[in-house]
Amino acid sequence: MIRYRAGWILPISAAPIRGGFVTIDRGRILRVSTGDERPSAPAEIETIDLGHVAVLPGLVNAHTHLELSWMRGKIPPSDSMPAWAQQLIALRREQSREPSAPIAAAIAEARTSGTALVGDVANTLAADHLLRDSPLAGAMFYELLGFNTTEPEQLVANARDALDALQPQAEWTRTIVPHAPYSVSPDLFRAIGKAAGDRPMSIHIGESRDEITFLRNATGSWRHLLDRLGAWSDRWEPPGCGPVEYLDRLGLVNERLMAVHGTQLPDEELRRLAGAGATLVTCPRSNRWTGAGTPPIEGFYSSGVRVAIGTDSLASVEDLNLFGELAYMRDLAPHVPAKRLLESATIAGATALGFDKEFGTIEPEKRAALIAVRIPPGVEDVEEYLVGGVEPDAIRWLDTG
């Protein structure tokens, strides 16, 4: 058992506690108390004074693609997302398999920047054994694409077999998910939806303006790309609506949906996600890199939708530090309270991934996956400080007792 004293404790489920204590027992949080209370624990419990730090729950990166880590810095920023994606497809074809070393380095980097839990999208199983042996927990989303596939059920059955052949791991859930409205046929969406059960369903939607055009009338850059790849299907009728309504018609808009990006979603579609209890996962630095546009961060929060945060892959972001996403969100949305941004980086992501009973807040019985962030002298508003950008050298993990 260990008791920590810290300049601030941020339970997330309650206001920051100045000069608080958190007691940990065998990997679980036993108690959180204020500095005013005399800790009731027996005197023999070791108390470690962490000094001028803020203790908070390990962060949640709700959307990344660890297997693409080898692409770091290889695809320059673009002002057109389909043009950027085309470069990614071309680059990916140069490799017969996703190399392990950059994945292992990315996992280590996520960890040193304070990440406890991830939603990792995978088209291959290259990251699986590395994640299994890592201190991270989370949801692995095995992602399928197929716009002109004639055997959607078979595609899903094959993916299921591949997942079933993996070694089970208590810290990980594994689910089959669809990529995006411009890369997955309606029948494949339905087949995946049927197979997902009650697991979270991560889907890239509303990322670029080109996607909105494509759904409206089957024209634009995504159509050209499908034609060029030989993946277009004449059977597909454009639905003539926005991406959320399209997914709703396919039965996929519900509390399990993680709508990733939403950069181009109008308010009414955001409110529709909110009404269904879905989660919007924003990856603002990736949107800037790929040319998808500037996400309406204030609009996300004012719509009432649950907002979680992802870095996306190292192909479209400079690092896997979620504090970097928070700092960019703060620039884009100066009026959103810092408390809301911190909830997005913790409990909102944990809830969307189905891990909110274990992660996301500092409350008794939850996992003691806690970080301490060094706070410079003179800081009064610790929440605001934390959304201003924190470098890994100011972050340490606490021993779990």
Ligand SMILES: [Zn+2]
């Ligand atoms: Zn993604």
